[in-house]
Amino acid sequence: MGDRNYKQDIVIDYSNVMSSAVGSDHGLLQSELEGLHPRASAIHKWLAGLKKDKKVGFFDLHETDTRPIKKYAAKVRERYENMVVLGIGGSALGTIAVNNAVNHSLSNLLPKRKRNGYPRLFVADNIDPDQFGELLHTLDPKKTLFNVISKSGTTAETMSQFMIVYDMLNKKLKGKWKKKVVITTDAKKGLLREMVKEHKLDSFEVPANVGGRFSVFSAVGLLPLACAGVDIDALLKGSARMAERTAADDIMKNPAYLFSSILYLADIAKRKPMVVMMPYSSKLYGIADWFRQLWAESLGKRYSRDGKEVYTGQTPIKALGATDQHSQVQLYVEGPFDKVTVFLEVEKFKTAMGIPEVYKDKPELAYLAGSSLNDLIRVEMLGTQYALTTHNRPNFSIKLPELNEYVLGQLVYLLELSTAFSGGLYNIDPFDQPGVEFGKDFAYAMMGREGYAGLKAEIQDKMKNIPRRITQ
Amino acid sequence: MGDRNYKQDIVIDYSNVMSSAVGSDHGLLQSELEGLHPRASAIHKWLAGLKKDKKVGFFDLHETDTRPIKKYAAKVRERYENMVVLGIGGSALGTIAVNNAVNHSLSNLLPKRKRNGYPRLFVADNIDPDQFGELLHTLDPKKTLFNVISKSGTTAETMSQFMIVYDMLNKKLKGKWKKKVVITTDAKKGLLREMVKEHKLDSFEVPANVGGRFSVFSAVGLLPLACAGVDIDALLKGSARMAERTAADDIMKNPAYLFSSILYLADIAKRKPMVVMMPYSSKLYGIADWFRQLWAESLGKRYSRDGKEVYTGQTPIKALGATDQHSQVQLYVEGPFDKVTVFLEVEKFKTAMGIPEVYKDKPELAYLAGSSLNDLIRVEMLGTQYALTTHNRPNFSIKLPELNEYVLGQLVYLLELSTAFSGGLYNIDPFDQPGVEFGKDFAYAMMGREGYAGLKAEIQDKMKNIPRRITQ
Numbered sequence: 001m002g003d004r005n006y007k008q009d010i011v012i013d014y015s016n017v018m019s020s021a022v023g024s025d026h027g028l029l030q031s032e033l034e035g036l037h038p039r040a041s042a043i044h045k046w047l048a049g050l051k052k053d054k055k056v057g058f059f060d061l062h063e064t065d066t067r068p069i070k071k072y073a074a075k076v077r078e079r080y081e082n083m084v085v086l087g088i089g090g091s092a093l094g095t096i097a098v099n100n101a102v103n104h105s106l107s108n109l110l111p112k113r114k115r116n117g118y119p120r121l122f123v124a125d126n127i128d129p130d131q132f133g134e135l136l137h138t139l140d141p142k143k144t145l146f147n148v149i150s151k152s153g154t155t156a157e158t159m160s161q162f163m164i165v166y167d168m169l170n171k172k173l174k175g176k177w178k179k180k181v182v183i184t185t186d187a188k189k190g191l192l193r194e195m196v197k198e199h200k201l202d203s204f205e206v207p208a209n210v211g212g213r214f215s216v217f218s219a220v221g222l223l224p225l226a227c228a229g230v231d232i233d234a235l236l237k238g239s240a241r242m243a244e245r246t247a248a249d250d251i252m253k254n255p256a257y258l259f260s261s262i263l264y265l266a267d268i269a270k271r272k273p274m275v276v277m278m279p280y281s282s283k284l285y286g287i288a289d290w291f292r293q294l295w296a297e298s299l300g301k302r303y304s305r306d307g308k309e310v311y312t313g314q315t316p317i318k319a320l321g322a323t324d325q326h327s328q329v330q331l332y333v334e335g336p337f338d339k340v341t342v343f344l345e346v347e348k349f350k351t352a353m354g355i356p357e358v359y360k361d362k363p364e365l366a367y368l369a370g371s372s373l374n375d376l377i378r379v380e381m382l383g384t385q386y387a388l389t390t391h392n393r394p395n396f397s398i399k400l401p402e403l404n405e406y407v408l409g410q411l412v413y414l415l416e417l418s419t420a421f422s423g424g425l426y427n428i429d430p431f432d433q434p435g436v437e438f439g440k441d442f443a444y445a446m447m448g449r450e451g452y453a454g455l456k457a458e459i460q461d462k463m464k465n466i467p468r469r470i471t472q
Numbered sequence: 473m474g475d476r477n478y479k480q481d482i483v484i485d486y487s488n489v490m491s492s493a494v495g496s497d498h499g500l501l502q503s504e505l506e507g508l509h510p511r512a513s514a515i516h517k518w519l520a521g522l523k524k525d526k527k528v529g530f531f532d533l534h535e536t537d538t539r540p541i542k543k544y545a546a547k548v549r550e551r552y553e554n555m556v557v558l559g560i561g562g563s564a565l566g567t568i569a570v571n572n573a574v575n576h577s578l579s580n581l582l583p584k585r586k587r588n589g590y591p592r593l594f595v596a597d598n599i600d601p602d603q604f605g606e607l608l609h610t611l612d613p614k615k616t617l618f619n620v621i622s623k624s625g626t627t628a629e630t631m632s633q634f635m636i637v638y639d640m641l642n643k644k645l646k647g648k649w650k651k652k653v654v655i656t657t658d659a660k661k662g663l664l665r666e667m668v669k670e671h672k673l674d675s676f677e678v679p680a681n682v683g684g685r686f687s688v689f690s691a692v693g694l695l696p697l698a699c700a701g702v703d704i705d706a707l708l709k710g711s712a713r714m715a716e717r718t719a720a721d722d723i724m725k726n727p728a729y730l731f732s733s734i735l736y737l738a739d740i741a742k743r744k745p746m747v748v749m750m751p752y753s754s755k756l757y758g759i760a761d762w763f764r765q766l767w768a769e770s771l772g773k774r775y776s777r778d779g780k781e782v783y784t785g786q787t788p789i790k791a792l793g794a795t796d797q798h799s800q801v802q803l804y805v806e807g808p809f810d811k812v813t814v815f816l817e818v819e820k821f822k823t824a825m826g827i828p829e830v831y832k833d834k835p836e837l838a839y840l841a842g843s844s845l846n847d848l849i850r851v852e853m854l855g856t857q858y859a860l861t862t863h864n865r866p867n868f869s870i871k872l873p874e875l876n877e878y879v880l881g882q883l884v885y886l887l888e889l890s891t892a893f894s895g896g897l898y899n900i901d902p903f904d905q906p907g908v909e910f911g912k913d914f915a916y917a918m919m920g921r922e923g924y925a926g927l928k929a930e931i932q933d934k935m936k937n938i939p940r941r942i943t944q
Contacts, residue, residue, distance in 0.1 A: 089798025300803025313807030326561025331772025335785030367921035383914035442855035
């Protein structure tokens with residue numbers, strides 16, 4: 001971590017979601033927020049029970065023992081040029097998000113010494129044949145470590161990639177292929193764990209009570225991040241700090257509960273079915289993508305916890321400042337009143353990029369000369385906030401003192417806890433994903449997996465009944 | 473272009489947006505589509521007038537003379553290791569989209585000969601000081617060509633970048649800096665054109681009647697794309713082919729008008745304020761991002777063409793198959809009925825990635841052994857389409873025979889024309905962006921530009937009146 005300052009706390013500025021800023025049709029009253037207090041207390045107890053009974057594990061991930069991970073990462077640093085994560089969804093998004101936030105944006109183009117000797121990190125989170133083929137053809141398999149990540153050990157995308165990589169390594173390196181693979185999966189169950197035993201592969205564990213989208217602070221994220229030179233202890237310290245700050249049930253004092261409550265009221269009481277997360281920092285764009293999974297998969301549910309059809313879920317949208325001022329902001333400012341925007345604001349960038357005192361004779365540029373990109377991006381953010389606010393569009397801001405591991409650890413835990421709490425507000429189970437299983441079964445059936453012939457016939461029958469309409 | 477087959481046409485399969493597939497609450501009737509015919513004829517005439525009178529130029533960009541661009545690109549190929557675009561929004565998104573779709577996904581990591589000698593392409597479309605600093609520190613300025621793109625010549629982000637680059641080059645290379653810069657701007661007006669004349673810089677033109685978000689087939693996109701080895705003639709041939717296929721006003725025969733009409737009816741008649749564009753191809757993700765600008769900035773409008781307050785605009789959302797099945801699809805299948813999804817489907821990938829016949833003894837993997845990533849990604853897409861359809865979520869598909877320039881040229885023109893036509897359906901001006909100007913003025917005022925002191929005082933006064941609410 002660049003600046004080892006464990007005093008930096010994230011704060012939330014929610015001035016612009018209140019009626020006093022955006023009017024009562026779209027803004028919140030203090031009384032509306034406080035009206036959630038009784039429910040917040042009940043949800044707080046429910047979550048505390050899940051934590052205490054070890055039913056939900058992400059609450060405690062900052063207690064992960066990082067020593068074996070760091071030891072392994074030190075070996076990887078010595079031996080490899082490249083590390084490739086084979087994983088998708090929760091096995092990929094957190095790693096990408098934190099790596100992008102902390103490391104050099106062109107890290108993989110730098111010579112190894114400029115990465116402090118750490119290998120290049122690639123995350124193969126799709127099965128696009130062109131893209132995956134290009135990745136495998138670009139890297140030297142002898143100098144590459146593959147980290148296969150699947151909690152269940154059956155994820156079709158990841159296992160297909162693994163089968164291809166296994167076969168390639170086996171053909172090129174014979175028995176030595178085993179040294180090129182490290183597995184992250186359940187401690188006891190599943191096919192990948194079987195393979196670890198069968199082939200004596202290196203491995204790490206995903207705790208049974210940690211779901212994919214909440215797993216970045218388990219070995220799922222910590223191993224590749226440590227291998228990429230990220231200070232994982234500082235990440236966990238940040239997470240612990242946010243856990244400490246969110247220990248009480250008072251919405252007005254608990255930043256995670258406040259975050260949830262604002263978005264819940266915006267959705268339910270103010271008809272904002274969309275939440276835009278808009279970092280003013282290219283390096284935080286991955287966090288918005290990671291948040292998309294957390295929010296969508298946790299809260300997009302057909303049934304409530306008591307079995308009623310509810311069809312809940314606010315749609316998370318990622319946008320990037322300042323770039324999307326030239327793309328999305330026109331719609332956000334002038335379009336329908338159907339969004340609430342969360343800004344991620346970096347208060348101090350690592351680099352000061354001054355704009356030199358040139359072209360001072362040109363009135364179109366004189367106001368920029370002598371300023372800096374740091375000032376400009378800040379003013380542009382304030383401009384977007386001002387435009388939204390004066391057009392009655394609620395928006396608020398998570399302020400990050402710096403982009404470092406300690407601050408990111410706080411942010412990650414804040415958003416995870418908010419998501420769990422929102423599950424309580426919507427009265428749905430934030431930890432399952434029944435709609436995803438449906439698609440998996442379809443793939444099994446159509447790929448001819450044993451035992452799925454009946455489902456295949458049923459699907460084909462249903463598809464036949466839809467009249468085809470195709471242009472020309 | 474890999475496979476030079478000028479017979480491949482894009483088709484649209486819209487079976488799953490119809491009532492017969494998703495029910496009448498969410499699906500369309502043939503009669504609803506046909507009910508738009510009279511309006512379609514009127515809009516068609518309006519657009520034909522704009523084209524004929526040269527008020528709107530994107531219709532004719534496939535007639536761009538590519539010879540000077542190709543000649544210039546050939547020189548660049550000989551002389552440079554890197555090309556950096558300094559541009560934002562419409563000056564960046566189209567280039568990124570087409571380059572990603574056509575070129576190797578790790579192109580910048582390859583040795584030059586594996587890129588057929590073309591330079592590496594970087595697009596600097598943000599002013600994040602860390603990211604921009606890292607880019608400048610990574611590239612050798614002697615081996616780098618900077619393409620500064622701004623139609624107006626005043627875009628704050630791009631001009632700040634240019635001032636920094638100019639100063640750096642000037643200090644390192646003295647007078648030779650002029651050879652490291654090529655400008656793309658208006659033919660006559662604006663500060664960048666003045667600088668071209670003053671310093672005798674190389675330059676290309678943006679036609680005055682082509683707006684930023686419609687400009688990828690002008691020199692704005694064609695120059696950097698040609699420098700990155702893209703076959704720009706094939707792109708324009710594809711665009712011309714789509715223009716030919718969309719020459720008539722019959723919605724049922726004109727793929728662009730059909731695309732617009734489906735989304736318009738989904739929004740207005742079936743209450744779907746969001747359109748998800750979901751390519752099943754990592755390389756097409758940039759197209760979804762480019763489309764986001766086109767759709768949001770063109771259709772997100774406060775006022776109708778006759779001056780009424782309308783607050784229109786369907787929110788475009790990008791998603792990526794198969795990756796987002798592990799992130800967004802849960803919400804799309806089980807959440808609120810508030811979306812229509814457009815799939816981008818690649819019928820034939822360049823690479824065949826077979827899954828080897830390994831682990832056939834494991835029932836969890838046997839169904840994959842001997843198959844391919846190509847089959848798997850296709851089946852997963854069908855699975856998502858099936859899940860959406862059986863859960864009454866309208867969706868349709870643009871089928872691309874292959875990922876090559878000719879097909880991409882068609883796709884780009886299809887989406888541009890659809891956007892213009894949608895402007896007609898919503899009765900707003902799809903070619904302006906008044907909400908963006910608001911933010912620009914804010915930035916000018918707060919950065920202290922001459923003549924904006926009054927506005928600055930006004931802004932500060934308004935901001936003072938919003939009570940601040942900040943956690944801890």
